[in-house]
Amino acid sequence: MSRSAHPAGPRHADVYPEGHYTAPAADLNVLDEKVWARTVRRNSEGVVTVGGIEVSRLAEEFGTPAYFLDESDFRARCRAWAGAFGPDADVFYAGKAFLSRAVVRWLKEEGLNLDVCSGGELTTALDAGMPAERIAFHGNNKSAEEIERAVRVGVGRIVLDSFQEIVRVAHIAQSLGKRQRVQIRVTVGVEAHTHEFIATAHEDQKFGIALADGQAAEAVRRALRLDGIELIGIHSHIGSQIFDMAGFEVSARRVVQLLAEVRDEHGVELPEIDLGGGLGIAYTSEDDPREPHEIAKALHEIVSRECEAAGLATPRISVEPGRAIVGPTAFTLYEVGTIKPLEGLRTYVSVDGGMSDNIRTALYDAEYSVALVSRTSDAEPMLVRVVGKHCESGDIVVRDAFLPADLAPGDLIAVPATGAYCRSMASNYNHALRPPVVAVNDGQARVIVRRETEEDLLRLDVG
């Protein structure tokens, strides 16, 4: 990553304060296609369009703030992942990134499977017609009710996350006269973050059962003894927003080692491994994500090489991208409300949303980009911080970015790559009304999750 403390060039080093940003793009009107959904363009009037519809029209019809999701981009990404991994692997979309009934239908139509991690996500998936056998159930503390429902409806797999859960799922399945297919989630001692991974022990986390100290081998031993469950494989998920395949390499090697140990001890070759999700996307022009076909090729190669070395047949691989499918497909549209230049520092641009529709900047120090989308401008770049309207000084949407200096209240600005972990993590802080998600496709826009209303808020308030 080439971000520096100072923007490049002496001119900027003098003009702008220290911060985590690079020099402004040569032309702020140009949209970097890397961070925008596939059909986003600027038309001849200078207005940005998605699916052929102008953002100004979208704002008029659906209001701001709102998320606009490019359905054709979502479907294309599903097809790219399914195509890259081919018929001998399974792609599970991680529903926690963003889930709605429309999304479930798209996944179903495009041949993907679905990860859920709560009763609520399971309900949404089933309600929209996802076949239960294409659903995987995750979570480190599934309730007895959630387990019972998952087993009853016949989910394809439950991913076991603790010693208690091995017994719990086995007992519940047995009492229902069923044998539930399960995987065991292990922690492989790899922690991956964006551009680096740490291959030291990273067992200090709530998820999974450690490979270290033979914990995972013991979990397998117990699972194989229980009638209510059928152990079909091992699961590992090492992090998120990962660009470097080296972490997956270590993870795959360690999982395959466990498969070899299991074969040696029990004479059983587990048929599946799941390498999780976590593949990175471009939030800013600095990020260079890999294409699904590169990822598929790298993972297939690693797994088959390790299996060959261990004398194992290559297991069926599954992966669980969430962000990499939905993240780039949406942007959040805001209206500029107030503009506050702070001499020698930066200009604060307040929008009509904030941490209630995008908590990632406050929560993870996430980086985003932003563009003026309702018109073009030839004004000089101005260093801005885009902030929300909440009662919290950490209410930052985009920490450091450049917008044209003639920005004015009423202008529409958009933050790209907000499809994942924005609406799904949205809150009602300050009794904000959570924004709608509008799917745009080929000149048509339709609400798939409607905007919350004050009646919605009052309905829950039964005191």
Ligand SMILES: *Cc1c(COP(=O)(O)O)cnc(C)c1O
């Ligand atoms: C969150 C999660 C994913 C998806 O992660 P992304 O970064 O969105 O790809 C996949 N698998 C598991 C088990 C997860 O917890």
